[in-house]
Amino acid sequence: MAITPSAERCAALLTRPWPRAAASALVGALPALTFPVPAWWWLAYVALVPWLLLIRSAATARRAALDGWLGGAGFLLAVHHWLLPSLHIFILVLAALLGLLWAPWGVLAHRLLSGSPGAGRAAAALLLVPSGWLMVELARSWEYLGGPWGVFGASQWQVAPALKVASVGGIWLVSFLLVALNTAVTLLIWPPGARTTGSAAGLAGVLACVLSVTAVWLWAPRPRSAGSVRIAVVQPGVFSGGSGPQRRFDRQEELTRRLAGQRVDLVVWGESSVGEDLGRSADLRNRLAALSRAVGADLLVNVDARRSDRPGIFKSSVLVGPDGPTGERYDKMRLVPFGEYVPARSLLGWATSVGKAAGEDRMRGTHQVVMRVPTRQGELRIGPLVCFESAFPDMSRKLADDGAAVLVAQSSTSTFQHSWAPEQHASLASFRAAETWRPMIHATLTGVSTATDAHGRTLGPRLGTDRSAAAVYDVPLAGGTSPYVRAGDWTPAGAAGCVVLYVCWRVVRRLKRRPVCKPGRSQPRS
Template sequence: MPTASATVTAERAGVARRWGPRLLAALTGACLALAFPAVNAWWWAWFGLVPFLLLVAGAGTFREAGWRSWWASAGFFGTLHHWVLPFLGVFWPLAVLVIGLVWVPFGLVAYGLLRRVSPVRAGVALLVLPSVWVAVEALRSWQHLGGAWGLLGSSQWQVRPVLGLAALGGVWLLSFTLVAVNAGLALAVLPDAGRRARLAGGGAAVALAALAVCSGLVRPEPVVTGVMRVAGVQPGPVPGPERRVATHLRLTGELAGRDPDVVVWGQSSVGLDPAQRPDVDRLLRRAAAEVGADLLVNVDAADPSGRIAKAAYQYTPDGVVDTYVKQRLAPFGEYIPLRPVLGWIAGHTEAAEKDRITGAGLAVFEVAGRRVGPLISYESTFPDLRRGLARKGVDVTITQGSLTTFHGSWAHAQQASFEALRAVESGRPAVLVELDGTSAAFDARGGRLAWFPPEYRGAFVVDVPLSVEETPYVRLGDWVPALAGGIALGAGAAAAARRMSRSRNR
């Protein structure tokens, strides 16, 4: 009969066997988050999933594979989005619990495919695993769940040799390629895999990485059709709507004589309704006349009916000539989903006290003989909006942003990095001007034209080379998520059919 001390020792060993791999999985997820800004260890995304896949393959049961996947997901999103947690108040444990579920489907499929590997299963894994990953990324990118933030492919925003894949299939094709390479490398080192399976996995990983690099290297440079001088004003956090407008006007005045084609202010730069404040309207007109360029300001104020919309106003010396109202609002930051049920959350977090209203559709501004596609902050995360503007024939996209809530966090560099991806996807140069954050500009190939960090205060001018091309992604849309979803569903149906067949045979 075992002694009490032997029983305790065995229990402790069981706990170590169970929790050691789980904590290690959390560490692998946290390390993968370092591939994104602000750390920018982009190269880690090419093999950072391998340790996680090996941990899942050796889980022993689907239940344990699910637990390891949960811990890895919590580690990844908890690290990548750590700057959000302080603003969730008492709800941050619940948020971590939910985000830990994101990787569970991928982990369960990985366990099913990698626990017993044959050459055929290796080939299936190379196709199914990236498909499941992309399908989940597409689902969690729904605007009411936080948007397309933290997609694996976006970690490659500054790697121009592979960034060209985004022109073919959007950020989704980058994610698919990265996961396929990670799956191939995992197969190559999996202890239980046979020699043929290892060769197949390693060979596929090398071939896919080489193809990704070559696709970017052979892509020709676009034909430049002109240059647009875009000026931005980045004052940083300025308390009070009156002082904020005054600071923007002062900095805009410094641009006189520098011949900008347009002057852009960030999100919520005007916290007063010009329709109700004739003095503010006159000041904005005068600023446009003095600098000799249209102003793109952003109004975030209640109208006479009490409704609030975040809207881009195009100002000339004659007044407002066009407007665009933000369509996609940040959940909880700009509205509370199901407010009648969840409205009480505002009293315990930084959630919006009053919902903003949404716009009806995209707009195109005619500015200095050019067609400008305006977007506002959170909307920069969505590939389809930029694709829609490209289809409308814009020459450049301009995003007005502000990350005052997350001042000094990784959020600044992460949002600025989206512009490189969106430029390549749409085939149009992209400019981001932040009230407080990182302002940036990129050409149509994702080449950096400007980068003004959060601590920058002042006005700047960027010469943006214009080039218009219709990328395959603009023409075809989200074909990669659609194909990935079909592959994932087909694989699931095939697995279910095999299980039913085995049950009948028994």
């Protein structure tokens, strides 16, 4: 295939430092379009190809590392752009620092894809490039680095085969297969017009990804039906002129009273739905207990306040029955960096002056809790999560393993009301449900509130960011244990093993190539 003059000019431009740096950030940002709000899920199958092609064309491993770093920074900035009003310039610093995680991945991809790889190197690329990507996702998923928001596999939250794959290997297996597919396409299309063993491996890689998903679809077991419950979500919405705690509480109270006579088993309010500790306010306890009696069901509220029995401010899921708080309580364990606490506040406390970082750190809970809720059919066991804890697969997996029949996430993204954040957050419920075979309720203050069944399918109605309403869901329960809950995070563990073996092989190979100095002879100069 002849190379056109425009392609030659483009290639020449990419040899210059600044244009190439801009291109790296741009192609790295491209996968952000696969997540809500754009939700171009189909783009995920090729979204990494431009980035991989750029890394492949790097003249040196150092240049590939820079391409990986800048691409990673561009990706994080695009996925989290809605944090800009809260963190201001600090979001650029965070993106640049966390983007460094992709630098080793850039080197790895360059070594495996550059030039015209033979069959062995191409096959290794199909395994190691997605394995390296998973190591990056796993590292940045550490709660102190921001958590697993924007994991590549999450782009497939509406795709039934991907959700089935998640029930076997979690969201990590979905990410692995997506990156493997992108790697295969990269091998298949470059160099253009050339028939190489790498291209043949690329074609084989595409077919392998398709066959893997098909095999999982046919083999993976399905959860069994185990009855149903009626769960209501109360979303007060945004009030003109602000949404102070008292006005919000009054609206939630009004919406909850409308549920009387609808035979609900549980009513769920969003994160920070109660602004005063129930141990301090007899009035709040009495009002909530009266609501429980009027509706005929327990209320799961979320208290964001200074505790009366412990020092500090906690965010707590609290179950309230007809006689008041039942004693079932969960204190949020994983807090949002710079939103609910400032890491190393003595060093980074200045962030509170340039954004909306927490003025006072929230306190952490110590363990997860499975709550027992009395219903008309018997006892319902629920597993509460607060805010971005729904992004952590291990937390929902632990709750399912501990016996929770329904996962309940209480959230508030009102600070980011007109951004991509509410839709992105709500979409995570599909993966947590599919991974664990446990339906999930996602209740927010201002939208998006939703419910999903044990297969990850959305149940109606869905409360968007323009709604102030209460919604009742007939939630089908599921029995059995999903392969992912049973086996755990075997995908990232296997990926880590592959990367470690590759690095060891490279080290041994380099040592063998070193010249050996024989006795009586001087070592040759390099």
